[in-house]
Amino acid sequence: MTQTRSKLLTARKTYSLCAARVEAQIKSSNRLTPSLSERIVGIGVACEWTRRAAELEAITFIGNHLNKSPWTPSFIEMMRYGFAWFGINAIYTRDELLHLIGTPTRDTELERFKILFAAAALPGAVVLARESSLRSILAEQTTPRLPGVATGTTVTTLRAVNEEYVPMNLKIKGSVAQALSTAAATGHFGNLDLPTLLYSFRNWSVHGNVLHGSFGGRPKFSLYVEQLLETLADIHLGAANALLVLL
Secondary structure, X not given: OOHHHHHHHHHHHHHHHHHHHHHHHHHHHOOOOHHHHHHHHHHHHHHHXXXXXXXXXXXXXXXXXXXXXXXXXXXXXXXXXXXXXXXXHHHHOOHHHHHHHOOOOOOOHHHHHHHHHHHHOOOHHHHHHHHHHHHHHHHOEEOOOOOOOOXXXXXXXXXXXXXXXXXXXXXXXXXXXXHHHHHHHHOOOOOOOHHHHHHHHHHHHHHOOOOOXXXXXXXXXXXXXXXXXXXXXXXXXXXXXHHHHHO
């Protein structure tokens, strides 16, 4: 089992301890208040999805073509990321849990997510190394088929992903979409910090299949999602440990 999956399992066990504390509070008060309900549901969802993310081994399709595809391992990792995100989403969208850890200055999903990112307290050197690696992959050149671009023209991986997989009407909605569009257009990636890169991958996986073409090959995509997954596992650990202290 990878280090990332082990971290997710540890987070799952800590979420279970958090749930036990909330259940004890419900029992002692003999009353399920709206606040306690929010907490037990959110923690329960996070617990279930982190377990699924950690224990996911394989996906089987009816057709052999998909089962034998060389992209299948990468597809599994993208699904693992989705599962892990479902879990963290259950924490940062619920005020009764998030506000135990911190309150965002602006009530947006990204700012809420950043509260949990901060709770993970990743060493600065780790954050900088992962940001540098992820930006480097996004800056690599590729030659996709894009509208209005001559065949064979090289563009950055970020531009390819942004133009191919993000619907046109969503490229200007929200701070993350705008930051990505600006970086794709200018080639300057300095404003794409780690939380933004994590959140944008969630969007890419929702709006389209980011496996094929844009990353220029499986190794680059695998390295990209691997670093995002490890960071998301770190965030789960930070969130779970913080809640265990505060509940």
